[in-house]
Amino acid sequence: MLDPRIPFKNRYLAGVLAFLFPGVGHVYQGRYFKGILCGVCVLVTFFYGMALGDWSVVYWKKDPTNFLNPYYAQVFVGLPALPSLVQARRYDSRTNVDQLRIPGPINAPFHGSLRMHDRTADGIATGQIELKPGNLPAEGPVAQGTFTGHVDKKEVTLKLEGIPKLGKAVSADPDREIDIDVIDGGQPPQAIGRLHGEYPRQFWDRFEAPPDEHYYLDLHGKLGKFHELAMTFTMIAGLLNILVILDAVEGPAYGYGDGSDPDRKPTGAGSEKTAVPPTQPPPDAAKS
Numbered sequence: 001m002l003d004p005r006i007p008f009k010n011r012y013l014a015g016v017l018a019f020l021f022p023g024v025g026h027v028y029q030g031r032y033f034k035g036i037l038c039g040v041c042v043l044v045t046f047f048y049g050m051a052l053g054d055w056s057v058v059y060w061k062k063d064p065t066n067f068l069n070p071y072y073a074q075v076f077v078g079l080p081a082l083p084s085l086v087q088a089r090r091y092d093s094r095t096n097v098d099q100l101r102i103p104g105p106i107n108a109p110f111h112g113s114l115r116m117h118d119r120t121a122d123g124i125a126t127g128q129i130e131l132k133p134g135n136l137p138a139e140g141p142v143a144q145g146t147f148t149g150h151v152d153k154k155e156v157t158l159k160l161e162g163i164p165k166l167g168k169a170v171s172a173d174p175d176r177e178i179d180i181d182v183i184d185g186g187q188p189p190q191a192i193g194r195l196h197g198e199y200p201r202q203f204w205d206r207f208e209a210p211p212d213e214h215y216y217l218d219l220h221g222k223l224g225k226f227h228e229l230a231m232t233f234t235m236i237a238g239l240l241n242i243l244v245i246l247d248a249v250e251g252p253a254y255g256y257g258d259g260s261d262p263d264r265k266p267t268g269a270g271s272e273k274t275a276v277p278p279t280q281p282p283p284d285a286a287k288s
Helices: 011-020 024-028 032-052 071-077 083-091 213-223 225-250 283-287
Strands: 106-116 123-133 143-151 154-162 175-183 191-200
Touching (some): 024 032, 024 225, 032 071, 032 225, 071 083, 106 175, 123 154, 123 191, 154 191, 213 225
Antiparallel strands (some): 123 143, 143 154
C-alpha cells in the first residue's frame, strides 16, 4: 500500500528497474537494506538452481502444446534470465548446424575414441587436441594438428589432418563433438584412422541455450530428481521477484507496525493517560 513515509519517486520506473535486476528498484528509491536483501534472496535462489541443474535448466524453447513452460516464471528474474531469448534465436538459426570447418585454432582437452583402419590400436582416447585451419586457401576447410594423450592408458601422439566434422556451435551440452582423420607421416600423408570425441564448448555458446533431445535425456538420467528440483528453484526465484516488483511499485502490503496512516491517533487500553488528582495533605500535616 502507498505510504507517505516511503520515497517512491517514480514508482513505475522503480518497477521496471526491479524487473531488470532484483532489488535495484528499491535502491533507486533509497530503500537500500530492502533492495539488497531482495536482490540477494532472488539471485542466490536463481543461480543455486542453475548450478544444481548443471546450468541447463533455464532456457526458452517455443512449445505451443506446453502452457506450463517453466520459462514463464523464470523470466521474471529479469536480466539474468533474458539471455535465453538471444540463445533461443541463435539455436534456431539456420547456421547452427554441423560444420565441416573449424572456426579458429582449437587447443582444448579431449575425450572420445580412436578407430584405426587396421583395428590395431582402437581404444578410448583422452588428452589434448590442437588444431588450426589449413595454411593455404586452396586447402579449403582442411584442418591440421595433433592429439597428445593416452589411448587405453598408452601414451600416444597422433597427427591429425583432413576435413573435420563439428557438432552445432550453440547448445546446452557442455561438450561439442568433433571428428577428424588420423594420418601417417608419409608423403603424401594417408589417413590411417579416425578420432572421434568431444571438447569443451565455449560457455557463452551453452549458457541458457536450449538442449538437444539427446542431451536433455542424458541430463535427466544424470541428475534424476535434482533436475526438477533445480528447475523449481529457478521458478521460485522468478515468482519471488514478482513480489519485489509489486513492493517497489505499491509499497509494503501491511505498512509499518503502527498502521499505514501516520496521522491516526492510538486507541485502546493504555493509549490515553488518566488524570490523577493531586493528593491532599492530611490536616495535621498542614498545621505543623
